Amino acid sequence: MGTEFTAGNDEFRAGFAVLAGRPNAGKSTLTNALVGEKIAITSNRPQTTRHTIRGIVHRQDGQLVLVDTPGIHRPRTLLGERLNDLVSETLSEVDVLGMCIPADEKIGPGDRYIAAQLAQVHGSPVVAIVTKTDTVGRRELTEQLIAVEALGREVMAAEFAETERRKGIRARKKGRSYEARPVPPDVGFTDVIPVSAVDGFQVNELAALLISHMPVSPPLYPDGELTDEPELTMIAELVREAALESARDELPHSLAAVCEDMIPREGRPEDDPMVDVHVSLYVERPSQKAIVIGKGGSRLREIGSTARRSIEKLLGTKVYLDLHVKVAKEWQRDPRQLSRLGF
Numbered sequence: 068m069g070t071e072f073t074a075g076n077d078e079f080r081a082g083f084a085v086l087a088g089r090p091n092a093g094k095s096t097l098t099n100a101l102v103g104e105k106i107a108i109t110s111n112r113p114q115t116t117r118h119t120i121r122g123i124v125h126r127q128d129g130q131l132v133l134v135d136t137p138g139i140h141r142p143r144t145l146l147g148e149r150l151n152d153l154v155s156e157t158l159s160e161v162d163v164l165g166m167c168i169p170a171d172e173k174i175g176p177g178d179r180y181i182a183a184q185l186a187q188v189h190g191s192p193v194v195a196i197v198t199k200t201d202t203v204g205r206r207e208l209t210e211q212l213i214a215v216e217a218l219g220r221e222v223m224a225a226e227f228a229e230t231e232r233r234k235g236i237r238a239r240k241k242g243r244s245y246e247a248r249p250v251p252p253d254v255g256f257t258d259v260i261p262v263s264a265v266d267g268f269q270v271n272e273l274a275a276l277l278i279s280h281m282p283v284s285p286p287l288y289p290d291g292e293l294t295d296e297p298e299l300t301m302i303a304e305l306v307r308e309a310a311l312e313s314a315r316d317e318l319p320h321s322l323a324a325v326c327e328d329m330i331p332r333e334g335r336p337e338d339d340p341m342v343d344v345h346v347s348l349y350v351e352r353p354s355q356k357a358i359v360i361g362k363g364g365s366r367l368r369e370i371g372s373t374a375r376r377s378i379e380k381l382l383g384t385k386v387y388l389d390l391h392v393k394v395a396k397e398w399q400r401d402p403r404q405l406s407r408l409g410f
């Protein structure tokens with residue numbers, strides 16, 4: 068690999084991190100702040116089962132590969148259950164879990180649920196990241212840091228006790244006795260760090276902290292290598308995001324996107340290329356198709372222009388986005404369809 072190792076005594080570290088948190092916690096904005104302008108995509112796939120690499124942070128002291136979690140939901144449909152399996156698989160393969168909690172909102176059941184999920188991923192450090200610190204004063208921030216610390220203690224203690232309880236049950240089944248260990252006094256999040264993606268407060272410190280939890284390793288990905296295939300996945304993901312952003316309340320997860328192809332437009336000037344991108348957006352039912360299209364096509368136009376702007380940023384060229392909405396009947400319940408659509 069071409070990337071140079073850092074000189075000096077400190078060893079280079081590299082690995083995977085996930086930023087989890089409920090909607091609106093600031094995960095995407097923080098990812099962009101960590102990665103910088105460019106969204107890095109690479110030819111290799113990570114060892115995780117879930118496809119999306121959100122970005123790669125290249126630093127002197129290490130390389131941080133941010134992988135996406137498609138969301139931690141309570142299981143409802145088959146898709147819900149599968150997402151959960153994928154989430155826990157993805158989570159168990161990453162080196163550090165980041166739990167994002169906004170500074171300006173009270174900790175709620177959504178945060179508690181996600182924190183409890185993360186606590187179940189044994190062996191992975193969970194770093195609590197208090198986001199959007201620019202939106203609150205010193206005093207509010209301090210109170211939030213204390214509340215987050217308490218949340219960490221609460222969920223980690225509950226998980227510790229639960230694990231001990233299960234060990235007891237297993238032992239008794241084998242006719243042995245097991246004395247549950249008491250919860251250690253120091254359980255909790257591995258670290259609690261306040262950051263602001265908007266004014267850049269502690270973004271570098273966060274990168275350093277996450278890298279400190281990575282194993283000593285050469286870089287996992289070369290800097291700046293691009294190929295088509297993950298780009299198609301990224302493009303599909305950007306379209307899906309734009310659609311969800313616009314219709315999240317009506318369509319919680321009944322949406323999938325597939326980028327069919329991506330073809331450079333012929334006859335364009337060399338310094339002003341354009342790419343034709345064809346994306347199919349799948350919904351489950353005809354009624355949902357109507358929602359995505361909107362009155363007179365208004366919503367689809369809005370989704371299209373939001374997605375086009377992100378795709379242009381990703382590819383660095385002008386883009387013509389051809390977007391079709393299709394009904395994939397019952398696809399949510401058919402595992403073959405699910406995997407074809409990239410779930």
Ligand SMILES: Nc1nc2c(ncn2[C@@H]2O[C@H](COP(=O)(O)OP(=O)(O)OP(=O)(O)O)[C@@H](O)[C@H]2O)c(=O)[nH]1
Pocket residue numbers: 088089090091092093094095096097198199200201202262263264265266
């Ligand atoms: N003031 C301020 N606003 C922020 C900061 N980070 C994110 N936001 C805003 O908070 C909102 C949600 O941020 P996102 O990054 O989209 O949150 P997310 O967790 O990725 O949300 P989902 O995609 O819904 O899961 C957006 O309006 C952001 O502009 C921050 O550091 N400071």
